[in-house]
Amino acid sequence: MQKIIVIIGPTAVGKTALSLALGQQLNGEIVSVDSMQVYRHLDIGTAKATPEEQALVPHHMLDLVEPDQPYSVAQFIERAQGEIAAIGQRGHTPIIVGGTGFYIQALLGDRPLAKIEEQPDPDFEATWDARVQNEGEAPLRQALAQLDPISAERILPGQIRRLKRALLVSQQTGQPFSDLQPEPKRIYDAYIIGLNTERSVLYDRINKRVDDMLEAGLLDEARLVQQLPDSATAKKAIGYKELFGYLDGTMSLEAAKDALKQASRRYAKRQLTWFNNQMHDVDWVDLVQNPDTLNDLTGKMQEFMSE
The missing domain is CATH 1.10.20.140 (Histone, subunit A)
Structure with a gap:
């Protein structure tokens, strides 16, 4: 069974930073498991790894389709599993990173996708x-x-x-x-790292991330998303739709910013609830308030991959 490292956790908790650190230490390649990062041009609002970060460690499952194109979870899982197999064949460490819990669960095989065709009603x-x-x-x-x-x-x-x-x-x-539905059966030997921190600390990080995103040009991406058909998945993404009111002139920028911060905090809470209720065998760590534990965690990952 192929060994992989999985990093989960809510938005703004530091998943990207940890994946880059482990990727450089373990000769790794990163597989992003994020339902929105598959879309081209949507970089800031989806917190996609920057070009500089992607240059440090190879990344996969980014920029696969245009924002107005559908991309199903089944398509995602098939391609991501292919990427993981190819990484292993190269002798590198697959590092799975993301906050889209259902995608991660399906990728691991914890909840196989049901191939059930119901009749529209x-x-x-x-x-x-x-x-x-x-x-x-x-x-x-x-x-x-x-x-x-x-x-x-x-x-x-x-x-x-x-x-x-x-x-x-x-x-x-x-x-x-x-x-x-088939019985859940994990298809990888996965070491799952869960990142979390004190709620107030996490919320402060989320608020700051929103401020940083707006300074980096988030409004330009929101304008692009606003022009998409209403059926486009990207148009429903947190990080964009909260800014439409400002772009329409029906809301102040400050009010739109507050709405985005609130939506992001609520999303983080839902992510944590989902991970806690739906995933098992997770090693939860707080690298925000205990950054010194990174060396110990890296050692554990090296030992896991060499077993």
């Missing part, structure tokens, strides 16, 4: 969209729990699309959606 969609808007997600989750309690328990709060799909498939097939 516009009436089902319209009915549940209206109920969720008026009553929240509780009725939807309760309906799913009657047919598939495992999926109702597994799917996290706020994941309306996944709740609807599990319910629709369960109704159409007559079987619980969870029964139609």
Whole structure:
């Protein structure tokens, strides 16, 4: 089983810095697992490694498609697994880095992608969209729990699309959606490093990152994203849509900046909740407040890769 190092954690916690340090120490190559960094031209808002950083350690899974092009999780996983295999064949260390938890989980094989083709049902969609808007997600989750309690328990709060799909498939097939999915089986020997720090410290880092991004030209990227079709995934990305009000003249820059900071903090909280609830065997460390532990962590990674 191929050995890989995985770095997870919320936004602004220092994943890029750690990946560069380990990459240089371990003859590594970095595989970005971020659903937004696949888009060309969206560099600042997605916190993509800079050209200078990419020159230090080879990077993969960046700049794959134009912002108006779709790129599914299945496409992502297939290509990323190919990159990991090629890195191993070169005798280098694959270092998987990202904050998009579902992509990482699928990449590792913890939650294999279900190859289930449900039949579109516009009436089902319209009915549940209206109920969720008026009553929240509780009725939807309760309906799913009657047919598939495992999926109702597994799917996290706020994941309306996944709740609807599990319910629709369960109704159409007559079987619980969870029964139609293969058992999770990790396909790599992965050492997973989780980065986290005290909440107030993390939020300060997020606020500063937003300020730095705006100074670096984030508004120019937001203008590009604003012109995309509404169906484009990139148009829904945190880091851009919060600035549309300012670009439209309906919000002050300060208010838009505050909205972006708040959205980024909430996103970090959701990331941590997801990682804590959905991933196992994670070695959580705080390199923000304990940077001296980096040498020990590097040693552990060297030992892991040589075993």
